Amino acid sequence: LPPQKPSTKKNSKDIWSEDEVAEAFMDFADPRPQPEYEMILKQSVGTEDVFFGLSGKDPSSMCCEALLVKIQLPDTRARDVILDVKEKFLDLRTPKYKLGLHLPHPVHAEESRAQFFSEREELQVTLLIKRSMDFFNVQ
Incomplete structure (x- = not known):
């Protein structure tokens, strides 16, 4: 058997090590x-939700309707941005930056x-979140 790489857990309370977590996006051929x-996560609420709780919404992510991704792009013009959004992946390219994100929810x-x-x-x-059981979720 090949020797196993030692775990990189830093804190005994960690539930996984860094090598067990997938990177957001790794493209070693692209140095940007x-x-x-x-x-x-965004949620639409009204006074009936805030004061009376009538709609049954709660602060959990299951009641959120959208995902907002804010990306800082110093020294970039809008016309230089190439953005491609798939159901589970966001790909952004500019002359100076690259970003590939695996999204936490299908959109x-x-x-x-x-x-x-x-x-x-x-x-x-x-990004509007796509839920497999949207007809059960309160919206």
Whole structure:
């Protein structure tokens, strides 16, 4: 048997080691850096939800309708951005950056929206979450 690589657990409370977690996207042939990004789950709520809880929505991710991905793209123009959204993957390419993200939830790729904010040098991509049992979820 080949020798096994020692586990890279840093804290005894970790439930997995770093080598067990898949990287977001690795393309060793492309030297462009990955831009900073943030994923935010979004939920539409009204006063009936906040004050009375009438719709049955809760703060869990199962009640969220959209995923917002904010990507910082310094020194980039909107026309230089190439964005491809699939059901479970987001691929962004610019002359200076590359980003490939495996999405935490399947999305409706054809209903996605993207907006570039030049003053903040930020691209915001809103992805509608696709649930296998949407007819059971409260929306």
